Amino acid sequence: MRRTVPALVAALGVCASLAxxxxxxxxxxxxxxxxxxATMSMAPTSTVGSLPVPEGVPDAGPLSITPALxxxxxxxxxxxxxxxxxxPQMLPGGIKRFTLVASEVNWYLYPGKVVVACGYNGQVxxxxxxxxxxxxxxxxxxxxxxxxxxxxxxxxxLPASQLGIGGVTERPIPPGGERxxxxxxxxxxxxxxxxxxxxxxxxxxxxxxxxxxxxxPARGSLYPFAKVDALYEIDAWMVDGSTTExxxxxxxxxxPNAPExxxxxxxRVVLRIVNASGMxxxxxxxxxxxxxxxxxxGHPLPVPRPMNVLAIAPGETADIEFTADVRGDWMFHxxxxxxxxxxxxxxxxxxxxxxxxxxx
Amino acid sequence: MWSFGAVFLAGIGEAALHHxxxxxxNGTASMAMQNSTGDDGPPxxxxxxxxxxxxxxxxxxxxxxxxxxxxxxxxxxxxxKQFTLTAxxxxxxxxxxVNLWAWGYNGQVxxxxxxxxxxxxxxxxxxxxxxxxxxxHWHGMAVPNDMDGVPGxxxxxxxxxxxFVYRFTATSQMIGTHWYHSHYDDDYQVDAGLNGVIIVDxxxxxxxMRHVRDVLFVLGAGKQDGSDNENTxxxxxxxxxDTPQLTVKRGTTVYMRIVNACAExxxxxxxxxxxxxxxxQDGQPQPDPQTVSxxxxxxxxxxxxxxxxxxxxxxxxxxxxxxxxxxxxxxVDPVGGMMTLIxxxx
Numbered sequence: 197m198r199r200t201v202p203a204l205v206a207a208l209g210v211c212a213s214l215a216x217x218x219x220x221x222x223x224x225x226x227x228x229x230x231x232x233x234a235t236m237s238m239a240p241t242s243t244v245g246s247l248p249v250p251e252g253v254p255d256a257g258p259l260s261i262t263p264a265l266x267x268x269x270x271x272x273x274x275x276x277x278x279x280x281x282x283x284p285q286m287l288p289g290g291i292k293r294f295t296l297v298a299s300e301v302n303w304y305l306y307p308g309k310v311v312v313a314c315g316y317n318g319q320v321x322x323x324x325x326x327x328x329x330x331x332x333x334x335x336x337x338x339x340x341x342x343x344x345x346x347x348x349x350x351x352x353x354l355p356a357s358q359l360g361i362g363g364v365t366e367r368p369i370p371p372g373g374e375r376x377x378x379x380x381x382x383x384x385x386x387x388x389x390x391x392x393x394x395x396x397x398x399x400x401x402x403x404x405x406x407x408x409x410x411x412x413p414a415r416g417s418l419y420p421f422a423k424v425d426a427l428y429e430i431d432a433w434m435v436d437g438s439t440t441e442x443x444x445x446x447x448x449x450x451x452p453n454a455p456e457x458x459x460x461x462x463x464r465v466v467l468r469i470v471n472a473s474g475m476x477x478x479x480x481x482x483x484x485x486x487x488x489x490x491x492x493x494g495h496p497l498p499v500p501r502p503m504n505v506l507a508i509a510p511g512e513t514a515d516i517e518f519t520a521d522v523r524g525d526w527m528f529h530x531x532x533x534x535x536x537x538x539x540x541x542x543x544x545x546x547x548x549x550x551x552x553x554x555x556x
Numbered sequence: 557m558w559s560f561g562a563v564f565l566a567g568i569g570e571a572a573l574h575h576x577x578x579x580x581x582n583g584t585a586s587m588a589m590q591n592s593t594g595d596d597g598p599p600x601x602x603x604x605x606x607x608x609x610x611x612x613x614x615x616x617x618x619x620x621x622x623x624x625x626x627x628x629x630x631x632x633x634x635x636x637k638q639f640t641l642t643a644x645x646x647x648x649x650x651x652x653x654v655n656l657w658a659w660g661y662n663g664q665v666x667x668x669x670x671x672x673x674x675x676x677x678x679x680x681x682x683x684x685x686x687x688x689x690x691x692x693h694w695h696g697m698a699v700p701n702d703m704d705g706v707p708g709x710x711x712x713x714x715x716x717x718x719x720f721v722y723r724f725t726a727t728s729q730m731i732g733t734h735w736y737h738s739h740y741d742d743d744y745q746v747d748a749g750l751n752g753v754i755i756v757d758x759x760x761x762x763x764x765m766r767h768v769r770d771v772l773f774v775l776g777a778g779k780q781d782g783s784d785n786e787n788t789x790x791x792x793x794x795x796x797x798d799t800p801q802l803t804v805k806r807g808t809t810v811y812m813r814i815v816n817a818c819a820e821x822x823x824x825x826x827x828x829x830x831x832x833x834x835x836x837q838d839g840q841p842q843p844d845p846q847t848v849s850x851x852x853x854x855x856x857x858x859x860x861x862x863x864x865x866x867x868x869x870x871x872x873x874x875x876x877x878x879x880x881x882x883x884x885x886x887x888v889d890p891v892g893g894m895m896t897l898i899x900x901x902x
Contacts, residue, residue: 477822479854483706484698486729486840502840504696504734507822507854524701525709531856533743533819545707545741552709 250398252434253311256302266304272319273447277455279410279427281326291332294325298405299340305443306450306538306547311435313404314341320448321429321472322407327381329414335377337369344368347377348394349409350511351493354379362395385411386418387494388468388513401474402432402441408470423463430549432473436539441476444535444548451550458554459520468515471508480506483526487518505531520555528553604647604655611649617664618792619800624772626671636677639670643750644685650788651795651883651892659686660749665793666774666817667752672726674759680722682714689713690750692722693739695856696838699724705739713740730756732839733813733858743819747778751817768809771802775894777818780884786821789880789893797889799896806900808865816853824876825851827898832861850876865900873898
């Protein structure tokens with residue numbers, strides 16, 4: 197991401213010596229010495245004084261995107277809500293390969309606010325990856341950012357060799373580099389999970405490097421009774437130079453752009469809610485109904501629990517169920533009330549973590 | 557973003573200023589500076605002046621709320637229970653000498669308790685005497701769509717000077733501890749005081765509830781001194797040491813309803829010396845009640861807990877999130893905010 201020169205200099209002061217020592221110990225990066233020296237100036241965070249602070253997304257300007265592109269991005273959000281998985285490349289032996297390209301993208305949030313986000317395959321959240329028990333999966337991450345990154349799968353029982361905390365369990369992938377993550381889907385992985393950057397998480401996650409991983413049973417669907425099975429991924433942004441989260445979206449889009457869900461009257465509805473915010477807990481409230489918590493982090497509860505509000509921490513996922521038994525337009529929103537506003541949005545009274553469930 | 561919010565926040569700082577006796581004098585200089593710099597909004601509203609009698613009445617309101625004294629309805633022909641809530645701006649004493657401007661229902665923060673039974677036909681007449689539109693949302697209750705209080709979905713907000721009548725029949729889905737709050741300019745209006753509790757009882761109270769002491773604690777928050785974050789924490793509209801205190805006889809089973817009416821802040825409530833059993837969340841009886849020492853409660857959640865007061869003494873009930881245990885501009889009290897005391901007598 198863009199950095200101011202003073203921030204860069206300060207960052208170098210803090211991190212350069214560490215980075216140098218580490219690069220000399222790293223055969224991979226020595227091989228790509230040129231890339232590595234370019235990478236060195238990309239410190240993990242910017243700094244204020246001597247304290248590292250998370251880095252948000254800079255403005256791209258309202259004219260940096262066309263109405264057609266905004267529509268395309270909203271269509272991406274609809275596909276995420278509808279849990280449409282990306283199509284894998286089928287390799288010999290039946291291996292499913294998903295390729296994620298991390299790069300910058302001008303991302304439309306709300307009227308007047310377009311930011312330079314980081315996304316996978318040009319979207320935030322990244323495309324839904326949907327696989328089944330027994331699948332042999334490869335996820336190829338290509339880093340087209342100008343900073344190192346890795347991929348991490350919080351809560352998924354993966355072998356240690358496939359864990360992606362950059363600088364801790366694996367070497368960060370330098371700009372221009374790539375890495376293949378491979379695993380076989382086991383029954384204990386069934387459910388709703390997320391994937392996200394495992395490097396400089398305080399900045400990269402809220403810049404947009406996150407997505408959802410849905411794991412189905414070997415056959416059929418996890419919730420066969422559900423007429424509607426929809427996904428809301430909660431994402432957070434630091435805009436206007438803020439170092440704390442101050443803008444929030446559902447499936448990448450703050451209200452009034454958040455995808456809205458239409459469900460048939462009387463149908464049983466499952467919502468999968470994923471908190472991909474880097475920092476904030478949320479308290480998600482569905483109007484009209486008492487819903488039942490079915491599963492947390494992919495694990496089914498022994499006994500589902502009834503509630504009106506779901507408290508969900510960063511990295512957690514929750515599957516809830518309710519019956520759409522009253523017709524109308526029902527709000528679904530975060531009950532932390534400053535999460536339902538867009539900063540400096542003079543057009544819309546409501547923003548952020550708000551959408552509607554239309555029972556027709 | 558919200559112009560009236562600016563008035564309210566400015567008023568809060570000023571309120572403390574004008575009550576600058578020895579207790580808060582230390583804080584006034586910096587507050588005066590905050591108010592005079594960087595605020596291009598309207599000029600500060602003069603602070604509320606409250607008589608001792610008014611403050612005593614507020615304290616009684618807080619105790620009555622703890623004891624679940626409910627608003628008396630008018631019974632209309634046909635048996636409809638009609639409650640009237642008037643939303644307006646008024647002065648409120650939060651603790652010590654800190655008087656602030658609040659927006660609330662019927663002159664109370666939180667609003668009066670509404671209590672009905674399954675099968676009741678309910679009318680709530682809401683008058684808006686505020687300077688901006690407002691609505692009421694019946695949180696956790698499956699009311700008809702046009703009674704849900706989300707502005708424009710489908711009913712428009714109640715304009716200043718306007719009135720709207722919310723009508724619904726209490727159903728079994730609504731049993732339990734719920735709350736009502738403004739859904740217009742939410743972040744500002746809810747913390748300004750536009751919230752209250754509604755309890756829906758089953759047609760016949762279960763035998764298990766007949767011999768318990770049933771009490772209500774509403775967790776609230778406000779913003780003083782132009783803070784972006786909630787910095788004033790309340791139980792039943794009052795900060796410690798002015799929170800209502802509970803006294804029970806040893807051996808009493810206490811059924812405690814806790815409502816987090818804060819707009820933004822999670823809390824973690826504990827009673828020193830006691831564990832509690834979580835019997836309901838958001839009004840819904842829990843299929844697998846858990847016994848805990850600390851009750852985590854997100855904004856807008858309600859949690860009903862139960863415990864038997866089997867040890868005599870005085871036991872603090874408070875938020876273990878320590879940032880909730882301080883009163884801005886209060887140099888007298890070592891502890892403030894979201895705390896009260898439970899006295900168990902022999």
